[in-house]
Amino acid sequence: MAKDKKMVQAITSMDEDFAQWYTDVVLKAGLTDYTSVKGCMVIKPAGYAIWENIQRELDRRFKETGVENVYMPMFIPESLLEKEKDHVEGFAPEVAWVTHGGLEPLQERMCVRPTSETLFCDFYANEIQSYRDLPKVYNQWCSVVRWEKTTRPFLRSREFLWQEGHTAHATAEEAEARTEQMLHVYADFVEEVLAIPVVRGRKTDKEKFAGAEATYTIEALMHDGKALQSGTSHNFGDGFARAFGIQYTDKENKLQYVHQTSWGMTTRMIGAIIMVHGDDNGLVLPPRIAPTQIMIVPIRQQEETVANKVEEIRARLAKKFSVKADFSDKSPGWKFSEQEMRGIPTRIEIGPKDIEANQCVVVRRDNGEKVTVSLDEIEEKMTEILDTMQKDMFERAKKHRDAHVYDAKDYDEFKRIMNEKSGFVRAMWCGDEACENQIKEDTGATSRCMPFEQEELTDTCVCCGKKAKKLVYWGRAY
Amino acid sequence: MAKDKKMVQAITSMDEDFAQWYTDVVLKAGLTDYTSVKGCMVIKPAGYAIWENIQRELDRRFKETGVENVYMPMFIPESLLEKEKDHVEGFAPEVAWVTHGGLEPLQERMCVRPTSETLFCDFYANEIQSYRDLPKVYNQWCSVVRWEKTTRPFLRSREFLWQEGHTAHATAEEAEARTEQMLHVYADFVEEVLAIPVVRGRKTDKEKFAGAEATYTIEALMHDGKALQSGTSHNFGDGFARAFGIQYTDKENKLQYVHQTSWGMTTRMIGAIIMVHGDDNGLVLPPRIAPTQIMIVPIRQQEETVANKVEEIRARLAKKFSVKADFSDKSPGWKFSEQEMRGIPTRIEIGPKDIEANQCVVVRRDNGEKVTVSLDEIEEKMTEILDTMQKDMFERAKKHRDAHVYDAKDYDEFKRIMNEKSGFVRAMWCGDEACENQIKEDTGATSRCMPFEQEELTDTCVCCGKKAKKLVYWGRAY
Numbered sequence: 001m002a003k004d005k006k007m008v009q010a011i012t013s014m015d016e017d018f019a020q021w022y023t024d025v026v027l028k029a030g031l032t033d034y035t036s037v038k039g040c041m042v043i044k045p046a047g048y049a050i051w052e053n054i055q056r057e058l059d060r061r062f063k064e065t066g067v068e069n070v071y072m073p074m075f076i077p078e079s080l081l082e083k084e085k086d087h088v089e090g091f092a093p094e095v096a097w098v099t100h101g102g103l104e105p106l107q108e109r110m111c112v113r114p115t116s117e118t119l120f121c122d123f124y125a126n127e128i129q130s131y132r133d134l135p136k137v138y139n140q141w142c143s144v145v146r147w148e149k150t151t152r153p154f155l156r157s158r159e160f161l162w163q164e165g166h167t168a169h170a171t172a173e174e175a176e177a178r179t180e181q182m183l184h185v186y187a188d189f190v191e192e193v194l195a196i197p198v199v200r201g202r203k204t205d206k207e208k209f210a211g212a213e214a215t216y217t218i219e220a221l222m223h224d225g226k227a228l229q230s231g232t233s234h235n236f237g238d239g240f241a242r243a244f245g246i247q248y249t250d251k252e253n254k255l256q257y258v259h260q261t262s263w264g265m266t267t268r269m270i271g272a273i274i275m276v277h278g279d280d281n282g283l284v285l286p287p288r289i290a291p292t293q294i295m296i297v298p299i300r301q302q303e304e305t306v307a308n309k310v311e312e313i314r315a316r317l318a319k320k321f322s323v324k325a326d327f328s329d330k331s332p333g334w335k336f337s338e339q340e341m342r343g344i345p346t347r348i349e350i351g352p353k354d355i356e357a358n359q360c361v362v363v364r365r366d367n368g369e370k371v372t373v374s375l376d377e378i379e380e381k382m383t384e385i386l387d388t389m390q391k392d393m394f395e396r397a398k399k400h401r402d403a404h405v406y407d408a409k410d411y412d413e414f415k416r417i418m419n420e421k422s423g424f425v426r427a428m429w430c431g432d433e434a435c436e437n438q439i440k441e442d443t444g445a446t447s448r449c450m451p452f453e454q455e456e457l458t459d460t461c462v463c464c465g466k467k468a469k470k471l472v473y474w475g476r477a478y
Numbered sequence: 479m480a481k482d483k484k485m486v487q488a489i490t491s492m493d494e495d496f497a498q499w500y501t502d503v504v505l506k507a508g509l510t511d512y513t514s515v516k517g518c519m520v521i522k523p524a525g526y527a528i529w530e531n532i533q534r535e536l537d538r539r540f541k542e543t544g545v546e547n548v549y550m551p552m553f554i555p556e557s558l559l560e561k562e563k564d565h566v567e568g569f570a571p572e573v574a575w576v577t578h579g580g581l582e583p584l585q586e587r588m589c590v591r592p593t594s595e596t597l598f599c600d601f602y603a604n605e606i607q608s609y610r611d612l613p614k615v616y617n618q619w620c621s622v623v624r625w626e627k628t629t630r631p632f633l634r635s636r637e638f639l640w641q642e643g644h645t646a647h648a649t650a651e652e653a654e655a656r657t658e659q660m661l662h663v664y665a666d667f668v669e670e671v672l673a674i675p676v677v678r679g680r681k682t683d684k685e686k687f688a689g690a691e692a693t694y695t696i697e698a699l700m701h702d703g704k705a706l707q708s709g710t711s712h713n714f715g716d717g718f719a720r721a722f723g724i725q726y727t728d729k730e731n732k733l734q735y736v737h738q739t740s741w742g743m744t745t746r747m748i749g750a751i752i753m754v755h756g757d758d759n760g761l762v763l764p765p766r767i768a769p770t771q772i773m774i775v776p777i778r779q780q781e782e783t784v785a786n787k788v789e790e791i792r793a794r795l796a797k798k799f800s801v802k803a804d805f806s807d808k809s810p811g812w813k814f815s816e817q818e819m820r821g822i823p824t825r826i827e828i829g830p831k832d833i834e835a836n837q838c839v840v841v842r843r844d845n846g847e848k849v850t851v852s853l854d855e856i857e858e859k860m861t862e863i864l865d866t867m868q869k870d871m872f873e874r875a876k877k878h879r880d881a882h883v884y885d886a887k888d889y890d891e892f893k894r895i896m897n898e899k900s901g902f903v904r905a906m907w908c909g910d911e912a913c914e915n916q917i918k919e920d921t922g923a924t925s926r927c928m929p930f931e932q933e934e935l936t937d938t939c940v941c942c943g944k945k946a947k948k949l950v951y952w953g954r955a956y
Binding site for chain 1: 511513514515518519520521522523526527529530546547548549550551552553554555558571572573574575576577578579580581588590597600601604605616620621623625636637639
């Protein structure tokens with residue numbers, strides 16, 4: 001059994017090499033694999049099932065706020081991409097270009113969508129005529145392509161899956177309210193379901209989305225102290241509407257420009273789950289997002305009473321949980337290690353002695369806690385254990401995050417923290433992009449966000465010493 | 479009210495111009511719209527919600543048979559596409575080519591997937607080592623691109639949405655069984671949920687998929703008598719496995735090639751729903767696939783008792799059905815026409831007099847049948863009405879289909895039927911591709927399938943008079 005365990009494990013430890021540990025988990029937990037298509041990944045069943053759960057839960061939350069799903073073409077003609085100046089500058093250098101259709105060269109080349117603002121705008125320009133046509137609160141689930149030089153599974157790949165919401169509103173106020181509303185939908189989902197605490201805030205102008213007036217973001221801290229931008233929501237004002245001529249007739253019969261937003265969340269969140277909750281035994285999935293919540297491992301499965309009892313328990317639990325029983329011809333120890341590597345939240349061990357005593361052993365994946373549970377109350381106990389585990393995982397991640405948030409009152413302190421520790425540094429900022437550039441050059445940190453909950457740590461900018469305008473979370477980021 | 483109705487309707491009648499009627503329904507029911515991207519469509523909320531229901535129901539049926547979902551890259555390097563000779567010949571002329579990534583030309587151009595056999599094979603070649611790794615029963619939901627010259631919403635567009643299943647098996651028998659199993663999953667889904675009767679059969683070699691040993695198909699008949707291929711399932715034997723080197727070690731430790739299948743269904747099925755069930759008032763959706771099953775239209779909605787009662791009924795029905803109440807500021811007549819155009823299966827009319835009598839009027843979209851229903855038993859009655867409507871729609875479509883199936887015993891009869899009528903012609907065939915070509919040239923008909931249920935109408939080929947081998951369904955197709 002010890003030998004088995006060793007064979008399955010064989011992953012680099014987090015402390016030794018975090019990047020290698022991440023890659024090991026992704027591959028050994030069967031989430032993705034490399035392909036012959038450079039920079040693109042295969043998402044395997046164990047990984048895709050997590051994405052399906054993310055989709056189901058987010059989609060439900062979207063629809064509760066009135067979102068409707070649509071599908072736009074995957075191609076953007078070059079002339080369409082170029083209509084909004086900031087936007088094209090932001091994306092043109094990193095798109096894939098289609099130049100031939102069938103055997104013929106195209107009259108106008110098209111890119112594969114890196115994001116679909118331009119397509120939605122082109123559509124809305126025809127679709128929206130009157131105030132009666134507003135608001136439009138549309139979303140699509142699709143893949144997008146950005147021609148990255150260096151790639152990592154889930155975190156940065158040339159193609160990734162996401163949803164992108166695109167809305168149009170009659171007033172600036174309504175657009176702003178929707179932008180913030182969707183950020184909170186993301187934040188609540190990530191905290192409640194993925195058990196990852198986030199900082200909610202606004203991006204600086206330097207870091208905002210190409211073409212946006214304001215970008216809001218949720219920022220999470222990974223186990224290695226690096227930040228991960230986890231979801232963004234953009235308010236475009238009427239900038240795109242002016243570029244694309246999206247106008248409506250208001251109740252007084254006057255022509256007005258619409259106000260727009262967009263917001264997206266991607267498969268990158270699977271990377272966040274790995275890097276926040278994983279450990280040296282592999283993946284650890286929060287119960288609320290786990291495709292399989294319980295793995296039953298029979299001990300002496302060749303004995304008929306064991307096989308029958310395990311199947312009975314599985315069937316009972318299946319009414320309430322996502323549960324599997326592992327009857328493969330591997331040893332129990334091997335199965336334990338596999339269940340651990342794959343991050344299945346709980347394991348139930350049942351053998352002849354347990355059956356005699358009308359009980360089983362339940363092991364939590366996150367902290368290894370073992371409890372003996374009477375088979376009569378297995379449903380209630382599993383609910384309790386999974387609920388507690390979900391809460392504990394959030395609290396543990398929050399404690400880790402909070403322990404890696406540092407306040408810097410002057411630039412020496414800032415540089416020292418960035419040099420010696422890893423995590424978020426909170427420091428005041430004057431609002432000047434030059435200071436952001438200086439800080440990045442000196443420390444590698446970027447401004448992650450100006451949190452909604454502002455404080456005044458000092459009254460001067462941590463970098464230049466001029467009057468401070470905003471509290472900013474800084475950090476090195478994925 | 480009459481005037482309102484006229485304004486909403488304004489679609490071409492089916493008999494006058496079926497193609498124009500189809501386009502009118504697609505646009506007026508709000509299913510799709512044109513875009514600036516030539517040959518590609520926007521799928522609008524009313525259309526996409528149908529696709530979401532198709533996805534949910536098919537995905538559930540797939541998973542019951544052990545299918546797992548994955549995601550492969552959208553790009554195929556040219557060298558990978560070229561690995562299987564028949565396959566590349568079938569697809570290379572109609573793919574979109576990506577030649578530049580960012581600002582640089584690619585070293586090797588890549589096509590946007592027209593289908594993903596080559597990607598799955600490339601993946602399986604690494605993934606499959608031992609008989610323990612088999613079977614692989616994977617599926618993906620995605621969009622694919624085929625550079626069509628002429629396009630029509632849902633039926634033929636340069637990009638469309640679909641699912642593609644790709645499986646690998648230890649034996650030829652298992653692959654054949656899976657190929658047929660999935661065809662029956664499609665057929666049952668289309669008949670039970672979309673209320674469209676299909677003929678199940680096998681494609682001739684001329685019509686089979688590029689690279690397949692055998693292609694099975696379900697063929698449906700549209701209202702205009704043209705056939706629509708509605709779902710296909712392919713058995714590749716070990717052809718792709720040999721081209722890509724996909725081998726496993728069997729229990730005797732010998733190297734064996736895997737046997738593979740693939741199977742797909744597309745957004746084209748939304749076109750089938752329109753063309754089988756639609757009428758001159760617009761779309762008619764079978765209750766089991768309709769995103770909204772019941773539309774409640776209040777009469778005198780400004781009266782508080784009406785508004786309250788309608789909301790009460792809506793809330794009661796929402797526990798069991800997908801239901802909406804239309805409180806917009808349009809007239810009831812306008813709302814009736816909109817509900818009809820959008821194909822919502824049933825309408826409930828409630829006004830002050832109805833409320834006094836504790837009743838409402840329920841109108842079926844498919845046959846206009848009106849019944850008065852007591853509000854006390856509205857849930858039971860709606861279940862009954864929607865179930866009956868689902869059955870009636872299938873029976874009606876089947877009756878229409880059966881009335882348009884003709885037997886031809888000789889070539890003159892064949893040509894006369896194809897000339898004077900529209901529908902399926904059943905006729906015997908010698909197995910020679912030359913006869914298929916001749917028939918197509920003379921009549922425009924192609925072989926749709928060799929049905930599983932074979933009969934011997936005559937003992938000679940309808941075209942050349944040589945010995946007949948198979949009964950074939952022939953027809954003009956979309």
